[in-house]
Amino acid sequence: MFGKGLLKGLGITLGHVFEKDITVQYPEERPFLQDRYRGCLAFDFPKCIVCGLCIKTCPNNVLSFETAKEEGSKKKKLLSYTIDLQYCLFCNLCVEVCPTNTLYFNKDFELTKFNRDDIKIVYNRPAEMDSVVRGREGDGHEEKTDNPETEAEAKRLKQVEAMKTVLAKNPQKSLAKIFESEEDIAIMANLMSSDDKKLNKMAELMVEDKEKAAKLAQAWVNKDKKDRPKEGGEQE
């Protein structure tokens, strides 16, 4: 019969009206992602054996690292690992080649960043991996405080010291201006108590430039927040 196809098409669209919609209401509902979904390329710092296979295999020079010779041995140690995600084509070659499964794709697909510099993901050597480095840096800082060049510098350093004690003792009050939510303050306080470097930097910036301090602190907290669910995902 002529026009049979037209009626069939009309039937299909009419049927669709009463079918369930397949839309995922994205920001509220999260899409279901398959196990092998390639989201953000992530790096598990302690697992890395610094073989450099990932860097050799990458077709776009996305990956790079900084290494140093470990004292008294031939072994290299990793100082920082950089994933320049803007050039990544998610080809999976680095993940396949990695012998220790250090590199992996997580399910984070929201990779948009406001600033271009934020696209680069830099993994710095966690402080707890070697306490030696931390100790040395702390010493250096103290030396500086011992030899102030001018009176203004001395005054500034005094202020920094004062800020440090305030930050360490009563983070809730001192950070209230920077953060809006108490949760963030708690995270920040945690970060500072576990890492002297961060505490120093924060105290310095609080004295010099409040805005910069706020930005940096927010960045730290965000990073910490971002890292946490990742760790949770791994344990599952």
Add this chain to the structure above:
Amino acid sequence: MENLILNIAHILTSWLVSLGIPALWADLILLILQWTCIVMIITLNVLVLIWLERKVSGFMQLRLGPNRLGPFGCFQTIADTLKLLTKEDIIPAKADKLIFMTAPMFFIIVAVLLYAVIPMGKDMTVVDLNVGLFYFISVGSLSTICILMAGWGSNNKWSLLGAMRSVAQMVSYEIPLAFSLLGIVMIAGSLNLSDIVAAQHKLWFIIMQPVAFVTYFIAATAELNRGPFDMPEAEQELTAGAYTEYTGMRWALFFLAEYTNLVAVSALASTLFLGGWLGPWLPSWIWIIIKTYLVMLVFMWLKWTFPRIRMDHLMSFSWKILIPVSLVNIIITGGGILFFKGMGW
């Protein structure tokens, strides 16, 4: 309920007369009020229609359609309209400014003029013309000129191509449109739309003239530049056809006029084939609204089901299939009328 609107009009006229205004002037004021009401209803109705179209198209494609602004996204079109109202009105430097600027106005005027003869309820026709159907077809075909104006005034080859297509399409589909209505005119014995509605109190014309209904529906879709026949604004080929250069409110006027035409054609379809305002229990003006909306839903259903057909297929379909079919329908109808008259009905 039935006479609610008529009573309001009656009270208004008697009030005006009691104020010492001559009856003629009172009638004139009432006429202006009626037109204002029609324009208001059309404008607000378009807001609903665009929302409905987007919802229906969404459902047909397993999507949700607009759902963010207000319950079921019903304020979406209001936001869109506000956006269009506040947009910059761009007129291309080499456009034929007068034609470019007046085209959307003429288009909307022509679209609104169609409502003069449509019976919107029992005794609720703005102008109860005795050649109402003829008036509808002749005024409806004027919109061709407006689209051509828009295409020519834009001074853009794609706009002009779209306009030429629309002229070719609308002129060739006018003929089956008129022919398909002739059968009804022959049965009802009148061109007056109120009489045609009255003639359907026993049997709707869709049952007596099913072929005419189908040909009318196809021709009307082509006349509206909608659905599978949206050649003049074929997005993939001509961006937006004659509307390419239009922005902001001028573009919105075209959109408004298109939907106004859709309502008019649907209202005519329900008047001619579906018994118009005839219906049990509910007031007559609610019946025509229900029927018009049902016809419009079918128009939307067609639009979101069928892919656009090719220009040459479109023309050959009109000239080689629709016109012969509607002509045969007229002959059969005439024969039937003669036969039944001969039988003494």
